[in-house]
């Protein structure tokens with residue numbers, strides 16, 4: 001349960017620190033967007049996420065419904081997943097495991113301001129071409145989570161300008177997943 005606690009967030013940071021972004025024309029990409037201090041800030045500014053960061057940090061038990069009632073439906077959705085949520089170094093994550101328990105991920109709870117950038121990176125950065133919808137979802141699920149993510153990823157892929165060019169002809173050749181470049185972008 002605890003043995004991968006340290007590496008998961010490190011992987012998140014490294015993956016999202018790569019600068020090459022094939023959707024650069026469309027997506028404002030900042031190599032520092034997913035640095036810990038920016039993640040904390042972005043979650044704190046997101047009204048759907050901020051209360052969960054606070055509650056999960058300060059409370060040992062889930063707040064009662066009366067306290068949650070005034071918050072958004074999205075915040076309530078996260079609240080309902082209380083047992084899966086965890087705050088690590090001030091950042092809210094969701095612990096996910098496959099039905100058979102063989103796969104476990106710590107998913108970043110992606111604040112609204114970073115959804116598009118994160119999906120863009122997962123969709124295009126890690127391969128020579130762009131992932132299709134299913135593979136983008138597959139890869140995204142290993143890194144992040146937000147309410148409505150699956151549909152969001154699908155819509156993003158459908159509207160990707162680069163992919164649209166290929167859909168007219170035969171699909172682009174995908175190279176194998178390249179090793180993650182654990183560069184020193186975030187080292188201080």
Ligand SMILES: [Zn+2]
Pocket residue numbers: 123124130131157160161162163164
């Ligand atoms: Zn694309």
